[in-house]
Amino acid sequence: xxxxxxxxxxxxxxxxxxxxxxxxxxxxxxxxxxxxxxxxxxxxxxxxxxxxxxxxxxxxxxxxxxxxxxxxxxxxxxxxxxxxxxxxxxxxxxxxxxxxxxxxxxxxxxxxxxxxxxxxxxxxxxxxxxxxxxxxxxxxxxxxxxxxxxxx
Amino acid sequence: xxxxxxxxxxxxxxxxxxxxxxxxxxxxxxxxxxxxxxxxxxxxxxxxxxxxxxxxxxxxxxxxxxxxxxxxxxxxxxxxxxxxxxxxxxxxxxxxxxxxxxxxxxxxxxxxxxxxxxxxxxxxxxxxxxxxxxxxxxxxxxxxxxxxxxxx
DNA sequence: TCTCAAGGTCTCTTAAAGGAACTTAGAAGG
DNA sequence: CCTTCTAAGTTCCTTTAAGAGACCTTGAGA
Numbered sequence: 001x002x003x004x005x006x007x008x009x010x011x012x013x014x015x016x017x018x019x020x021x022x023x024x025x026x027x028x029x030x031x032x033x034x035x036x037x038x039x040x041x042x043x044x045x046x047x048x049x050x051x052x053x054x055x056x057x058x059x060x061x062x063x064x065x066x067x068x069x070x071x072x073x074x075x076x077x078x079x080x081x082x083x084x085x086x087x088x089x090x091x092x093x094x095x096x097x098x099x100x101x102x103x104x105x106x107x108x109x110x111x112x113x114x115x116x117x118x119x120x121x122x123x124x125x126x127x128x129x130x131x132x133x134x135x136x137x138x139x140x141x142x143x144x145x146x147x148x149x150x151x152x
Numbered sequence: 153x154x155x156x157x158x159x160x161x162x163x164x165x166x167x168x169x170x171x172x173x174x175x176x177x178x179x180x181x182x183x184x185x186x187x188x189x190x191x192x193x194x195x196x197x198x199x200x201x202x203x204x205x206x207x208x209x210x211x212x213x214x215x216x217x218x219x220x221x222x223x224x225x226x227x228x229x230x231x232x233x234x235x236x237x238x239x240x241x242x243x244x245x246x247x248x249x250x251x252x253x254x255x256x257x258x259x260x261x262x263x264x265x266x267x268x269x270x271x272x273x274x275x276x277x278x279x280x281x282x283x284x285x286x287x288x289x290x291x292x293x294x295x296x297x298x299x300x301x302x303x304x
Numbered sequence: 305t306c307t308c309a310a311g312g313t314c315t316c317t318t319a320a321a322g323g324a325a326c327t328t329a330g331a332a333g334g
Numbered sequence: 335c336c337t338t339c340t341a342a343g344t345t346c347c348t349t350t351a352a353g354a355g356a357c358c359t360t361g362a363g364a
Contacts, residue, residue, distance in 0.1 A: 002317090002319055002320085002352060003175060003319080003353085004176075004352080005352085010263075010264055011251075011262055012247065012248045012252045012255065012256065012261060012262065013178060013358055015256075016247040016248075016251040017179070017268055017336050021175065021178070023156075023173065023321075024156075024321095026165060026169060026173070027169070028238045029170045031219055033289060038342085039342050040342075043255055043271055044161075048322090049321065049324095050324090050342085050343070050344085051325090051343090051344075051345085052320085053323095053343085054344080055320095072328090073330075073331080074329070074330045074331065074340085075328085075330070075342070075343095076339075076342075077342075080159050083290075087250060087289070089253070089289035090278055090288060091243060091246045093288075093289070093292075094242050095165045095168040095169075095243055095285070096166070096168075097164075098168055098242065099165060099167045100163065102239070103168065110163055110164065110296075110297050110299040111162075111163065111294050111296065113292040114294055114295060115280045115283065115285075116290060116291050116292065116296075117280065117291060118280060118284040118286075120283065122280045122282035122287070123308065124279070124281065125281045126245065126277070126278065126280050128276070129276065130267060130270055130273075130274035131274070133267075133270065134253070135245070135274070136239070136241070136242060137245070138295040139269060140265040141258075141265065142266075143264050143265075143273075144262075145261040146276045147257070147259030147262040154318095154322055154349055154350055154351085155351075156322080175351095176352095192310060195311095200353090202311085202312070202313085202354090203313080203354090204351085206312065207351095224360065224361085224362095226309090226310075227312095227313075228310060265343090290310095
């Protein structure tokens with residue numbers, strides 16, 4: 001399987017996919033987010049091939065989503081979210097909300113989230129950064145931006 | 153390449169990936185969202201293999217994200233977003249905001265979005281559905297939900 | 305009847321994922 | 335000082351999905 005590289009496209013969605021679009025990457029991000037930070041933990045939790053896990057972790061470190069750091073005098077490392085990676089979790093939260101709504105069935109969501117600020121179980125909503133009103137697919141229109149011609 | 157199926161995991165992120173996690177699927181969703189709705193248009197715009205495009209469109213129709221409908225007496229079809237698919241665009245909006253912030257470089261974002269409600273160019277922000285305050289990775293904690301044991 | 309175009313299908317090649325065995329570095333025990 | 339143990343990979347082989355491009359099918363219109 002050859003796979004087309006999305007990173008060169010003049011599209012932030014394609015570029016983001018170039019970072020976390022590969023199979024397993026979002027689930028690795030999720031695991032690191034909830035506190036599974038070591039190779040063996042990730043491998044055991046996900047059931048992912050060790051080879052692929054190695055490749056994904058390298059890629060996520062290279063792109064700046066994760067940081068690899070030693071936690072012992074022995075050659076032992078753990079992976080932690082960078083600021084860039086922490087903000088990428090926003091995407092996971094939206095995926096969670098969508099999956100909870102459309103794919104959970106009668107059993108209901110497998111995981112709930114409590115918002116520390118209000119103490120309630122809730123989910124994420126999208127608003128406009130400018131006016132604060134809801135912002136969804138039908139509420140916006142695209143127009144060319146400054147980086148429109150970029151190809152690298 | 154065998155690929156592990158994520159749909160059976162008790163995780164809404166994994167289940168969502170089962171729907172749009174395959175390579176190209178988010179870009180197909182983006183194109184349909186911005187008005188490219190026909191097979192030839194999608195193929196030409198993305199440069200995707202016709203075989204893979206066929207597979208992805210079938211999968212997106214089967215899972216309920218897209219609807220395939222005739223637009224002519226001849227055997228011609230277009231793909232349109234269902235309500236489920238329209239809500240999935242929320243994920244693309246977050247990916248766009250993240251890519252604009254972290255990957256656009258000095259050239260700036262390739263595409264800007266105007267919010268119809270306020271007329272301003274803006275991006276999406278995440279808030280709590282309950283209290284309306286910002287909600288991000290560090291602001292929430294997971295706990296088991298009703299569907300926690302589901303395996304199908 | 306011939307041509308044209310949309311929307312696919314078919315076939316072949318290449319490369320990525322799965323799986324499992326093997327390697328390496330350092331600490332700790334005997 | 336030699337062996338054992340464990341985390342963190344690496345290597346090798348098989349299977350299967352993506353890429354590329356040729357080919358096919360249906361109905362409309364000249």
